[in-house]
Amino acid sequence: MNRIHVNVDGVSYTDDVEPRQLLVYYLRDRLGKVGTVVGCDTSNCGACTVLLNGRSAKSCTVLAVQADGGEVTTIEGLAENGTLHPVQRAFHEQHGLQCGYCTPGMIMASVDLLKDNPDPSEAEVREGIEGNLCRCTGYQNIVKAVRAAAADMRQGVQQ
Amino acid sequence: MTVTDAVPAAEIGQSRRRKEDARLIVGRTRWTDNITLPGMLHIAILRSPMAHARITSIDVSPALESPNVVAAFSGRDLAAEQGSLPCAWPVTPDMVTPDHPALAVDEVHFSGEAVAVVVARDRASATDALEAIEVEYEQLPVVLDMEEALADGADLVHSDKGTNRSFDWIFDAGEAGTGTSTDEAFANAEVVVKRRFVQQRLIPAFMEPRAVVCDPTGDVLTLWSSTQVPHILRLMLALTTGTPEHQVRVVAPDVGGGFGGKLQVTPEEVITFIVGKRLGRPVKYNESRSESLLAAHHGRDQIQYLEIAATRDGVVQGLKVKLLADMGAYLGLVTPGVPILGAFMFPAIYKMPAYRFECTGVFTTKAWTDAYRGAGRPEATFAIERLMDELAAELGMDPLEIREKNWIKHEEFPYTTVAGLEYDSGNYEAATAKAKELFGYDALRREQQERRDRKDPVQLGIGISTFTEMCGLAPSRVLGSLSYGAGGWENASIRMLPSGKVEVVTGSSPHGQGHETAWSQIVADQLGVPFEDVQVLHGDTAVSPRGLDTYGSRSLAVGGIAVVKAAEKVVQKARKIAAHMLEANEDDLEFTSGAFAVRGTPDAKKTIQEIALATFAAHDLPDGMEPSIDADATYDPDNFSFPHGTHLCAVEIDTETGHVGIRKYACVDDIGNVVNPLIAEGQIHGGLAQGIAQALYEEAIYDSDGNLTTGTFVDYLVPSAMDLPHFDTEHQSTPAPGNPLGVKGVGEAGTIASTPAVVNAVVDALRPFGVNDVRMPCTPERVWRALNERGSDGGDRAAEGSIAYGGAQNAPAAGGA
Numbered sequence: 001m002n003r004i005h006v007n008v009d010g011v012s013y014t015d016d017v018e019p020r021q022l023l024v025y026y027l028r029d030r031l032g033k034v035g036t037v038v039g040c041d042t043s044n045c046g047a048c049t050v051l052l053n054g055r056s057a058k059s060c061t062v063l064a065v066q067a068d069g070g071e072v073t074t075i076e077g078l079a080e081n082g083t084l085h086p087v088q089r090a091f092h093e094q095h096g097l098q099c100g101y102c103t104p105g106m107i108m109a110s111v112d113l114l115k116d117n118p119d120p121s122e123a124e125v126r127e128g129i130e131g132n133l134c135r136c137t138g139y140q141n142i143v144k145a146v147r148a149a150a151a152d153m154r155q156g157v158q159q
Numbered sequence: 160m161t162v163t164d165a166v167p168a169a170e171i172g173q174s175r176r177r178k179e180d181a182r183l184i185v186g187r188t189r190w191t192d193n194i195t196l197p198g199m200l201h202i203a204i205l206r207s208p209m210a211h212a213r214i215t216s217i218d219v220s221p222a223l224e225s226p227n228v229v230a231a232f233s234g235r236d237l238a239a240e241q242g243s244l245p246c247a248w249p250v251t252p253d254m255v256t257p258d259h260p261a262l263a264v265d266e267v268h269f270s271g272e273a274v275a276v277v278v279a280r281d282r283a284s285a286t287d288a289l290e291a292i293e294v295e296y297e298q299l300p301v302v303l304d305m306e307e308a309l310a311d312g313a314d315l316v317h318s319d320k321g322t323n324r325s326f327d328w329i330f331d332a333g334e335a336g337t338g339t340s341t342d343e344a345f346a347n348a349e350v351v352v353k354r355r356f357v358q359q360r361l362i363p364a365f366m367e368p369r370a371v372v373c374d375p376t377g378d379v380l381t382l383w384s385s386t387q388v389p390h391i392l393r394l395m396l397a398l399t400t401g402t403p404e405h406q407v408r409v410v411a412p413d414v415g416g417g418f419g420g421k422l423q424v425t426p427e428e429v430i431t432f433i434v435g436k437r438l439g440r441p442v443k444y445n446e447s448r449s450e451s452l453l454a455a456h457h458g459r460d461q462i463q464y465l466e467i468a469a470t471r472d473g474v475v476q477g478l479k480v481k482l483l484a485d486m487g488a489y490l491g492l493v494t495p496g497v498p499i500l501g502a503f504m505f506p507a508i509y510k511m512p513a514y515r516f517e518c519t520g521v522f523t524t525k526a527w528t529d530a531y532r533g534a535g536r537p538e539a540t541f542a543i544e545r546l547m548d549e550l551a552a553e554l555g556m557d558p559l560e561i562r563e564k565n566w567i568k569h570e571e572f573p574y575t576t577v578a579g580l581e582y583d584s585g586n587y588e589a590a591t592a593k594a595k596e597l598f599g600y601d602a603l604r605r606e607q608q609e610r611r612d613r614k615d616p617v618q619l620g621i622g623i624s625t626f627t628e629m630c631g632l633a634p635s636r637v638l639g640s641l642s643y644g645a646g647g648w649e650n651a652s653i654r655m656l657p658s659g660k661v662e663v664v665t666g667s668s669p670h671g672q673g674h675e676t677a678w679s680q681i682v683a684d685q686l687g688v689p690f691e692d693v694q695v696l697h698g699d700t701a702v703s704p705r706g707l708d709t710y711g712s713r714s715l716a717v718g719g720i721a722v723v724k725a726a727e728k729v730v731q732k733a734r735k736i737a738a739h740m741l742e743a744n745e746d747d748l749e750f751t752s753g754a755f756a757v758r759g760t761p762d763a764k765k766t767i768q769e770i771a772l773a774t775f776a777a778h779d780l781p782d783g784m785e786p787s788i789d790a791d792a793t794y795d796p797d798n799f800s801f802p803h804g805t806h807l808c809a810v811e812i813d814t815e816t817g818h819v820g821i822r823k824y825a826c827v828d829d830i831g832n833v834v835n836p837l838i839a840e841g842q843i844h845g846g847l848a849q850g851i852a853q854a855l856y857e858e859a860i861y862d863s864d865g866n867l868t869t870g871t872f873v874d875y876l877v878p879s880a881m882d883l884p885h886f887d888t889e890h891q892s893t894p895a896p897g898n899p900l901g902v903k904g905v906g907e908a909g910t911i912a913s914t915p916a917v918v919n920a921v922v923d924a925l926r927p928f929g930v931n932d933v934r935m936p937c938t939p940e941r942v943w944r945a946l947n948e949r950g951s952d953g954g955d956r957a958a959e960g961s962i963a964y965g966g967a968q969n970a971p972a973a974g975g976a
């Protein structure tokens with residue numbers, strides 16, 4: 001067992017974890033953060049994407065012990081004081097989700113993408129979310145949502 | 160209250176943003192795997208590493224020594240309780256149905272089949288302990304190739320059955336009286352084109368892996384499952400395990416996609432149910448992605464032998480279809496019915512006098528197949544749309560011209576096809592004209608010619624698919640005539656709450672389709688209540704006791720209509736009370752925008768909410784009237800509905816590398832009236848992605864030992880955003896005459912239409928090089944081989960001899976008179 005200190009969605013936790021425990025299972029099974037989901041066992045689907053110290057990470061590829069001392073934001077901690085993040089809003093507005101299983105990961109990956117590129121082209125969005133699979137939407141409305149969120153956020157910055 | 164309220168805009172037809180998003184975008188979801196119950200144990204399943212073997216010995220007791228392990232069972236331990244998994248569709252009276260235990264008892268018939276389970280305090284401990292189980296297998300011969308499986312003396316999948324043939328099912332229009340003799344049509348034909356197409360095996364690959372939780376505490380056993388079919392599952396669990404039906408409750412909470420892949424009664428569900436019952440403690444099973452790809456049912460997998468007869472000027476005279484349909488090792492819930500559903504769709508939108516369809520269901524030592532988005536209809540549509548292109552090429556005609564020559568004209572609806580279906584409505588001419596314009600058809604054809612002329616290494620191909628499908632499964636009497644084990648009705652009920660809010664209970668069980676939003680729109684219009692005041696309840700047999708669930712593009716065209724019928728009954732009952740309250744004659748009341756008003760005295764008015772409250776109080780109701788305006792309706796459609804559309808695809812093919820890229824994809828779909836255009840368009844997009852994936856990317860491959868070599872997302876290529884183009888979609892609406900909303904169904908349209916559009920485009924680009932088929936998926940390797948090996952269709956994807964279908968499959972050359 002290893003002792004870790006980690007801040008998840010604004011709350012500090014101290015826990016003893018097995019060295020082999022993956023971050024995603026620590027979040028789900030230990031902290032009850034079940035908004036983050038698991039879609040594969042080969043790091044291909046991106047369903048488990050969270051922000052680790054501000055950058056997107058597939059939480060099934062990270063050990064809980066590697067998050068020690070770090071800060072994790074999951075889909076559950078993205079909205080601030082009840083206000084949805086522009087990316088969340090845009091996924092709703094543009095119908096960027098159907099079953100919603102890929103959505104937490106897709107949204108977190110998009111948030112990260114927009115940090116690097118506040119005005120991505122369609123092709124850049126497609127490339128940016130390549131590591132996240134969606135079986136329902138055919139991606140078109142996801143791409144639309146990410147670009148709409150980008151526009152929104154640029155607007156917000158200007159104001 | 161005032162009576163000057165403006166009539167609210169109709170909800171139907173508006174792109175309402177979805178209600179269900181609120182929880183999904185913040186992670187406040189209820190996936191089955193999220194459920195944790197006090198004292199809950201976890202199940203891990205040991206799966207067979209062999210495709211076909213006798214289990215000579217199995218000992219689970221060493222697993223009990225592992226830490227945190229509570230119990231372990233082999234198939235022998237559960238043999239008395241587990242029964243045989245159900246097949247609800249005996250397509251012929253003498254269909255061969257092998258016994259299908261949830262946990263294999265004596266023999267395994269495909270790699271990945273469940274052979275033992277461990278139950279432990281947590282998932283990791285259960286998985287760790289699997290290794291301790293001792294199993295000895297005696298290897299038996301694998302059966303991988305359908306054509307070989309049917310040969311005399313072939314190795315058998317189920318030796319006790321004496322054959323690998325499950326059934327032979329025939330539809331002959333001449334014999335059925337819906338057409339003329341096929342033999343005569345072919346004997347007299349000026350041109351006959353023959354082809355052999357292969358529908359590769361696919362995996363539904365819903366994003367949420369399947370999960371099951373069983374809570375046996377209390378009087379009723381509750382099973383949560385990521386299923387499309389909670390109602391069917393409840394009945395089948397009861398029948399399979401001998402548990403009284405009223406003591407079983409099934410809940411489908413949030414379900415992360417299905418696409419037919421969760422239209423099943425699975426071994427994992429039965430195992431979890433029995434283990435929970437045995438131990439008296441809550442248990443959970445959650446599959447890994449690898450288990451999902453290996454052991455959740457697969458789809459498609461047919462060999463199609465096709466012959467089309469026509470006159471020299473391109474008028475179709477007859478069609479002969481012979482299918483070998485791979486059942487895999489067992490028959491699942493509707494496995495044999497899938498190719499049979501396709502039987503009726505091969506003639507598609509074309510008029511033809513003669514048609515014969517034969518299908519043989521074949522057992523192999525692979526995962527069993529069953530419904531996957533479209534279920535039988537994509538296979539049929541692919542065959543006929545590819546064949547129309549081949550006929551056009553044979554006759555030197557334009558592929559659009561040959562379609563126009565043979566399709567049903569808009570003034571000919573309703574039209575009874577040679578397969579005996581009555582197509583309700585449509586306008587193929589208009590959809591095609593609109594699609595051509597959206598696509599820029601003429602300009603792309605010009606560019607294609609230019610590239611051909613200048614021998615550009617990157618060639619352009621244009622593919623057409625003018626499809627129809629049968630939606631709204633299904634009229635119960637039709638299902639009965641096809642020997643299906645259940646009906647095709649749907650149920651809905653509406654509860655008017657005292658505060659004026661409305662609960663709608665539906666038997667359709669959504670998993671991404673947006674029922675909560677669409678049903679709210681329907682009810683808002685029917686009852687004149689605000690969209691926000693409607694709550695839609697579903698997916699729990701205790702809450703929604705009657706239903707037949709979601710598949711076959713049936714939810715709106717059947718389930719949505721049940722909602723309309725229930726709402727009509729609410730209004731009927733409310734009318735009586737309104738008349739009483741307003742001291743008016745019922746016949747003098749008009750119901751608009753949620754209120755009854757006396758004709759000619761518009762100030763005298765009672766809203767449906769006021770009536771709901773008065774009914775709740777029940778102080779002053781008409782004599783003899785029960786204090787309820789709630790209503791329940793079960794709707795059984797008279798006919799299917801037949802959406803259609805024209806899909807056009809342009810591909811660019813690098814003739815040096817074989818790489819195929821989609822340059823443009825445009826489609827116009829006619830799905831009748833549209834309740835929510837945003838949701839409908841989303842369904843088209845998702846469908847297109849899956850159809851294109853069949854054409855270009857996905858294939859479940861077994862090696863020569865019967866091992867699945869595409870058992871992870873590394874090898875099974877679900878397309879990413881980079882692999883798919885932007886889609887230009889539009890729709891036209893020819894209302895369905897058969898139901899009060901005029902709706903047809905949309906869930907499967909994109910999948911059905913797009914596969915042949917893409918492959919037709921690929922072949923169109925390569926035809927000048929002498930290519931007349933490319934096997935799916937059209938990978939760069941296959942395209943390159945088709946280009947470079949004369950007469951090849953690209954063959955198999957892996958090295959020859961190493962996979963199930965041995966060697967390259969050359970299509971027979973086109974015949975002629």
Ligand code: FES
Pocket residue numbers: 037038039040041042043044045046047048049058059060061
């Ligand atoms: S669960 Fe698939 S990438 Fe993490």
Ligand code: FES
Pocket residue numbers: 096097098099100101102103133134135136137366415416671
């Ligand atoms: S919305 Fe279902 S997988 Fe993306």
